[in-house]
Each structure stands twice: as structure tokens, then as C-alpha cells.
Amino acid sequence: MKKTISINLAGLFFHIDEDAYNQLQNYLATVKRSMQNEQGTSEIIADIEARIAELFSERISSSQQVITSKIVEDIINIMGQPEDYNIDDENHNTTNSEHTNNNTKRLFRDKENAFVGGVSAGLGHYFGVDALWVRLIWILLVFGLGTGVLLYVILWCLIPAANTTAEKLSMMGKPINITNIEEQVKEGFGNVKEHLDKVTEKVKQQDFNALQNKSRSFFEALSSFLSILFKLFIKVLGILLIISGVFAIITTTISFFTLGIFGVTIPGIEFESLLNTTSIPLWWMTIVLLISVIIPPLFVVFLGLRLLKTGSTFLNKKARISLFVIWIIAILHLVVFSVLQLVDFKEKAYVTKINELPVTQNDTLFLEMSKNANYTKLTYRDIFKSDEFKVYRDDDQNQLIYGSNIRLIVRSTNDSLGSISVEKSSRGKTYELAKERAENVQYGYTFDENTLILNSYFTTAISHKFRDQGVEVIVTLPKDAVLYANKNTYSFHRNYDKHQDLLKNGEEEHFLKVKSNTLECLDCKN
Amino acid sequence: MKLENTKAQMRKGVLEFCILSVLEPKDAYVAEILETLKDAKLLVVEGTIYPLLTRLKNSGLLEYRWEESPTGPPRKYYGLTESGKLFLKELNTTWNALQTAVSVVTQNQTKK
Structure with missing residues (x-):
């Protein structure tokens, strides 16, 4: 005796054995699953059900009124395995x-x-x-x-x-x-x-099984608690990752945008091309830099979305791989660029020229910095600002690099006559190149009626590029001479102890008598 | 590479073409189409045909109407649409070209 179930298949009524019913239901479910990628699955399933109903009704007679598992098996043989429904999956077949x-x-x-x-x-x-x-x-x-x-x-x-x-x-x-x-x-x-x-055998093993069951139920409770905690943690982490990633993307984009604008409006492009050794244009470097900093936060956002299990298709596998490859290329690009750049700064050369300064004992030297209205309004050296270098056009519209990297040092000598030493320096790939650049630094001063006027800037042709050029001016005075430094020298002799500068900041606009190791103020209040 | 798989793939490739061809002279319902294909030993199991029919119908090459059946559930009678007929014509040309090509290739091979 078997229990039967009544079913409605494509509008027809059948009695079916319980085991046959399970078999059929399982079959249809698996078929449905195997066609998940197909469009109109429900319609196909309806067609299949109709066909099965037809095959069932062919097999039912007055002597055979119930669908048995034998019939279901026959029908599955006719219809084929779930894999057979899959017409596209070539991998599956091969x-x-x-x-x-x-x-x-x-x-x-x-x-x-x-x-x-x-x-x-x-x-x-x-x-x-x-x-x-x-x-x-x-x-x-x-x-x-x-x-x-x-x-x-x-x-x-x-x-x-x-x-x-x-x-x-x-x-x-x-x-x-x-x-x-x-x-x-x-x-x-x-x-x-x-x-x-094996009940009897199990009795022997009861201790073992009891242990297994106990341990399982305890750890299951612990597990559900921990997994809730862990999931919460993962969600929070995901949200944090997304927020920080998006923030990073926005800020970098904005900063690059502004940088790009500055690069276009201010003669920065020219400035950039001075920095450049390899003839890579600025826009290209900007893009490479942008790529190399914007891709990591994209992946952070992706990771966050992954952790939240949103199922979003923010970055598919292909996109991820190509982004990663692009990023690696950009990074390599930057590395090559920096190496080339470093190589061009490798050697440093100095060119020194010493001239007599007709200042003797008891003479008073007035020292000041000149300014050139063409280049700058300020007579100032800002050691903390990077824009010491600028590009200007001279009267003949030639482009010049202008720099304010001038260091002024005052020293004393036992000689009866003073001197002025101008040391020009620059960097380059080889010592020869560096030296050539140093020689091409244009720097001048004038001396007239005990007044020494130093240029507050140097210039060099744009073809020499920015290579850390600088000028160090050492004014050496005989003992007992008097120095009066203009206030505008202040920023040019902000020196460390190692420079052995006798003129200290704050001593400008005073008459200072040169001693062997110091300057003596003649008109200070105390 | 298994022989069975290759055979199945070859059969599957021409199945759409054959279904359209079966429906060219007259409309038919699934069992009739299946019978023809099974007689020609083109089809081993029936399952493959259902997704194919739905796909052909969805792409507008086939259409169907319901007809009452004396024994079982109502039947879907499939027929070619106008675009289905054009499609079949194209396939016929391709098939003939392919047949010639294959026979040229295989005969050349046997001569060597």
C-alpha cells in the first residue's frame, strides 16, 4: 500500500505516488536551476510541465491510474538530465x-x-x-x-x-x-x-557522541553570537571604507583640478618644463599622478561595498584587473620619472669668484640689496617658500629663470682691505653640466662711494632649467671697519651658526664695528 | 575532447535550423516537432527543445496559438512568422554553402 498525492500538472489532474512525487518535484526544481541564465524560465517550465502531463496521460489507463516512480523515471529518460536543458553552457559540455x-x-x-x-x-x-x-x-x-x-x-x-x-x-x-x-x-x-x-555499538560510543553534541550546541550558540558581532563589525568597517574612499577621491580630484588651473594660468607650465628632464609634458605627468593616487581609493570603496555585500556591480573583475594594471603602469612611470629627475640633480658644482672690496680700517660700508621692478616687487628671500624660482621675460622678451636664493654672509679679516666672494652653485647629471649651469648663473653687485649694493636675485637662461641654483655672497671686512646694513638685507642673512656670519638678524640699521669674531654696535641704546 | 560532447555540440548547432525547417510546410505542436527530430536521430532527449523554442519565439521567429487536444492538455501550435521565414531562407543558403565547404574539405582530406 502506498500513499498517493493528487497534483495539477498543466491543468490536468493526476494521482501520483509519494516517492514519485518527490522525484518529479526534485527534477523540475533542478531543471529550473540549470536554466537560471535563460530568459523566460517560467514559460519554459510551463511547456515542460505540459509535455510531462501529455506523456503522463499517454501512460494512464484504466488498469494503471496512478503515476509511479517507474513512470517518472521513464519520463526523465525521455526528457533528459537537467544538464541537457542547458543549450548555451558549452563549457559544461566540453x-x-x-x-x-x-x-x-x-x-x-x-x-x-x-x-x-x-x-x-x-x-x-x-x-x-x-x-x-x-x-x-x-x-x-x-x-x-x-x-x-x-x-x-x-x-x-x-x-x-x-x-x-x-x-x-x-x-x-x-x-x-x-x-x-x-x-x-x-x-x-x-x-x-x-x-x-548499530544501536548497541552506539551505546559504547555514547560518551563520545554526548561530548560531540554538547560541544556542538555550546559552540553553535557562541558562533551565532560571534557571527552577529563579526557581521556588525564588517558592516561598520565597510561603511568606514566607503566614506574614506569617496572622501579621498573627492579631495584628490579637487586638489588636482586646482593644481591644473594654477598650472595653466600662472607661468607654471614653463616652471614645470624647467623641472622636467624628460620631455614629458605637464598634463601627462598630472594625469599619471592622478591615476596613481585615485585608483587605490577606488579599490577601498570597492572593498567597502564588498564587505557590505550590496551586490553592487561597482567594479567587475575585468574593470578591477585593468585598473590594477593601469595603476602599476602609472606607478612605474612615476618611478622612472623620479629616477630621471634625481639623476639630473646628482652632482653639485660651485664656481667662486673673489674680488677686492676697497674698504679699509675706519671706513664705513653701507650694505643693501637692490631690487628689480621687472622681476619682483619684494626684496625678500623666503627660505620656506618653494616659489623662489620664477620665469620672467626680460626686455627682449627672452624667458629667464629668476631666483632669490641669495645667501649673504659677513666675515672679518686681518688684511687691510676687504673682499667680496660670489659663489654660484648648481646641480646636474654630471659635474661638468652642473659647473656649466653654475657658470651661467648671472649675478651682479655695484660698489660706489662705500656703498655695496647686492642684487637680491640672480637670473639664468631658461634653457638651463631649474637645478637648485643658488648664490652665496661673502662680504669680508677688515678689522675696525664699520658696517651699516640696510634693513632689506634681513632675510638674506638668516644663516645658521655653521655659516659663520657675523651680522646677526636684528642688527640692521646700526653702525657696527668689525672685531675679530664679532660686530660691536656703536649706536645701540644699551 | 570527448566524442559524445562534440557530437552533441554539432547536433545542437543545427537544431534551431531544423526546428524552423520542420515548421516551414505546416504549423506543429511540440510532440510533432519532437517526433520528426527524434526520427531523424537529431535529438536524444526532449529537454533541449524547450528553451530553444522559447528563445526562437522571444526573438520573433516563431509564434504560437493554443489548440484543444482530445487526450491531454491544450497544445501550443508553433508556426513561422514572416521574419522567421526570411531567417530560415538565410539559414538554408548558409547551410548549403557550409555543406559544400565541408564536403570539399573532407573529400580533399580523404584523397591525400
């Missing part, structure tokens, strides 16, 4: 079954054979070894370094549990088809039977 095994094997937690969370059993299935060995490794890790616990918890949260039959099959590495699902279900029943048969 790969042999062994291959499919490897492809479909996925990592799941095996809760049925679990002691704690089923991680070990799952890993055992995945690597095809007995779970015992995996557990031994865990124990070693726990006692060895303690990292095992943390790693286990992470894996526990990350690896999904195998709940459905299909998941269990792919955990075992078996292809998902009717035969295997059936096998799995049968195995399940078989196991139950086996268990019943």
Missing part, C-alpha cells in the same frame, strides 16, 4: 566529468560532522583528507601560537555552512545532478538505518 568535479568543489562548513563549527570537516572535504588531520593541525596551532583560535573564528565566519543538498554535494566535490542528489538522499536514509542497526 569538460569531462572529472573536470567538473574539480570545478564544482566548494568550501563549506560541514555541520553534520562538526565538533565546533564544522570548519575542520569542511576543510577536510575540500582538501580530500580526513577531518582528524585538520583538527590535529588546529590543536597544534592553538598550543603553538594561539593564532589558531583567531584563524578558526575568522574561517568560521567567512565559510558558509552547507545547508542544502546542492551545497553539500559541491562540498563533497560531486557534480549537482539528479543522480547525485538522489544518491545523497538515499545515503541519508541509509545512514539512519545504519544508525538504528
Whole structure:
């Protein structure tokens, strides 16, 4: 005697055995799943059901009124395995079954054979070894370094549990088809039977099983708590990542935009081309730089979205790979550029020229800086500002580099006559190139009626480019001469002790008598 | 490369063409189409045809109407649309060209 179920298939009424019903339902579900990528699945399923109904009605007679599992099997043979419905999946057809095994094997937690969370059993299935060995490794890790616990918890949260039959099959590495699902279900029943048969044996093992059950239920409770905590943490982390990534993208874009504008409006392009050694244009470098800083935050945003499991298609695999490749190229580009740039700054050369300064004992030297209205309004050296160098046009419309990197040093001598030393320096790829650049630094001063006027700037032709050019002026005065420094020299002799400058900041606009190691103020109040 | 897979792929390739050809002289319902294809040993299991029919219908090459059946559920009678007929014509030309090409190639091979 068997229980039957009445079903409605494509509008027709059938009596069907319970086991046959399960078989048929399973079959239709699997067929449906195998056509997930197809459009109009429900319509196809309706057609299939209609056809099955037709085949059923052909097989029903007055003597055979109920659909048995034999009939269902026949019909499945006619209709074909779920794989046969898949008309596009060429890989599926070309790969042999062994291959499919490897492809479909996925990592799941095996809760049925679990002691704690089923991680070990799952890993055992995945690597095809007995779970015992995996557990031994865990124990070693726990006692060895303690990292095992943390790693286990992470894996526990990350690896999904195998709940459905299909998941269990792919955990075992078996292809998902009717035969295997059936096998799995049968195995399940078989196991139950086996268990019943071996009740006596089980009694002996009761302690073991009780331990397993207890440990499982305790760890399951712990697991659900931890996984909620972990998921919350992941969500927060994801949101933080997205926010910081988006923020980084916006700020870098804005800063690059403004930089780009400055580069265009101010003679910065020219400035940039002076910096440049390799004839790479500014816009190109800007793009490379932008790419290299904007791609990492994109990935941060992507990671955040991943953690939130929004399922968004923000960056697909192809986009990620190509972005990564582009980023690597940009970085290499920057590295090459910096190396070339560094190479061009490798050697430093100095060119020194010393002239007599007709200042004797008891003479008074008035020292001031000149300014050139063509180039700048200020007579000032700002050592903290990077725009010491600018590009200007002289009266003949030739482009010149103008720099205010002038250092003024005052020293004393035992000689009866003073001197002025002008040391010009520059950098270059080779010493010869550096020296040539240093020689081409144009710097001048005038001396007239005990007044020394130093240029507050130097110039050089634009073809020499910016290569850290500078001028150091050392004014040496005989003892007992008097120095009166104009206030505008202030910023040019802001020196460290190592420069051995006798003129200290704040002593400008005073009459200072030169002593062997110091300057003596003649008109200071105290 | 398995022989069975290659065979199945070859069959699947011409299946759409054959379904359209079966429907050219007269409209038919699934069982009739299946019968013709099975007789020609083009089809081993029936399952493959359903997604194909739906796809052909969705791309406007086929249309169907419902007809009552004396024995089973109502039947879907499929027929070619105008564009289906044009499509079939194109496929016929291609098929003939392909056939000639294949026979030229295979005969050359056997001569060597």
C-alpha cells in the first residue's frame, strides 16, 4: 500500500505516488536551476510541465491510474538530465566529468560532522583528507601560537555552512545532478538505518557522541553570537571604507583640478618644463599622478561595498584587473620619472669668484640689496617658500629663470682691505653640466662711494632649467671697519651658526664695528 | 575532447535550423516537432527543445496559438512568422554553402 498525492500538472489532474512525487518535484526544481541564465524560465517550465502531463496521460489507463516512480523515471529518460536543458553552457559540455568535479568543489562548513563549527570537516572535504588531520593541525596551532583560535573564528565566519543538498554535494566535490542528489538522499536514509542497526555499538560510543553534541550546541550558540558581532563589525568597517574612499577621491580630484588651473594660468607650465628632464609634458605627468593616487581609493570603496555585500556591480573583475594594471603602469612611470629627475640633480658644482672690496680700517660700508621692478616687487628671500624660482621675460622678451636664493654672509679679516666672494652653485647629471649651469648663473653687485649694493636675485637662461641654483655672497671686512646694513638685507642673512656670519638678524640699521669674531654696535641704546 | 560532447555540440548547432525547417510546410505542436527530430536521430532527449523554442519565439521567429487536444492538455501550435521565414531562407543558403565547404574539405582530406 502506498500513499498517493493528487497534483495539477498543466491543468490536468493526476494521482501520483509519494516517492514519485518527490522525484518529479526534485527534477523540475533542478531543471529550473540549470536554466537560471535563460530568459523566460517560467514559460519554459510551463511547456515542460505540459509535455510531462501529455506523456503522463499517454501512460494512464484504466488498469494503471496512478503515476509511479517507474513512470517518472521513464519520463526523465525521455526528457533528459537537467544538464541537457542547458543549450548555451558549452563549457559544461566540453569538460569531462572529472573536470567538473574539480570545478564544482566548494568550501563549506560541514555541520553534520562538526565538533565546533564544522570548519575542520569542511576543510577536510575540500582538501580530500580526513577531518582528524585538520583538527590535529588546529590543536597544534592553538598550543603553538594561539593564532589558531583567531584563524578558526575568522574561517568560521567567512565559510558558509552547507545547508542544502546542492551545497553539500559541491562540498563533497560531486557534480549537482539528479543522480547525485538522489544518491545523497538515499545515503541519508541509509545512514539512519545504519544508525538504528548499530544501536548497541552506539551505546559504547555514547560518551563520545554526548561530548560531540554538547560541544556542538555550546559552540553553535557562541558562533551565532560571534557571527552577529563579526557581521556588525564588517558592516561598520565597510561603511568606514566607503566614506574614506569617496572622501579621498573627492579631495584628490579637487586638489588636482586646482593644481591644473594654477598650472595653466600662472607661468607654471614653463616652471614645470624647467623641472622636467624628460620631455614629458605637464598634463601627462598630472594625469599619471592622478591615476596613481585615485585608483587605490577606488579599490577601498570597492572593498567597502564588498564587505557590505550590496551586490553592487561597482567594479567587475575585468574593470578591477585593468585598473590594477593601469595603476602599476602609472606607478612605474612615476618611478622612472623620479629616477630621471634625481639623476639630473646628482652632482653639485660651485664656481667662486673673489674680488677686492676697497674698504679699509675706519671706513664705513653701507650694505643693501637692490631690487628689480621687472622681476619682483619684494626684496625678500623666503627660505620656506618653494616659489623662489620664477620665469620672467626680460626686455627682449627672452624667458629667464629668476631666483632669490641669495645667501649673504659677513666675515672679518686681518688684511687691510676687504673682499667680496660670489659663489654660484648648481646641480646636474654630471659635474661638468652642473659647473656649466653654475657658470651661467648671472649675478651682479655695484660698489660706489662705500656703498655695496647686492642684487637680491640672480637670473639664468631658461634653457638651463631649474637645478637648485643658488648664490652665496661673502662680504669680508677688515678689522675696525664699520658696517651699516640696510634693513632689506634681513632675510638674506638668516644663516645658521655653521655659516659663520657675523651680522646677526636684528642688527640692521646700526653702525657696527668689525672685531675679530664679532660686530660691536656703536649706536645701540644699551 | 570527448566524442559524445562534440557530437552533441554539432547536433545542437543545427537544431534551431531544423526546428524552423520542420515548421516551414505546416504549423506543429511540440510532440510533432519532437517526433520528426527524434526520427531523424537529431535529438536524444526532449529537454533541449524547450528553451530553444522559447528563445526562437522571444526573438520573433516563431509564434504560437493554443489548440484543444482530445487526450491531454491544450497544445501550443508553433508556426513561422514572416521574419522567421526570411531567417530560415538565410539559414538554408548558409547551410548549403557550409555543406559544400565541408564536403570539399573532407573529400580533399580523404584523397591525400
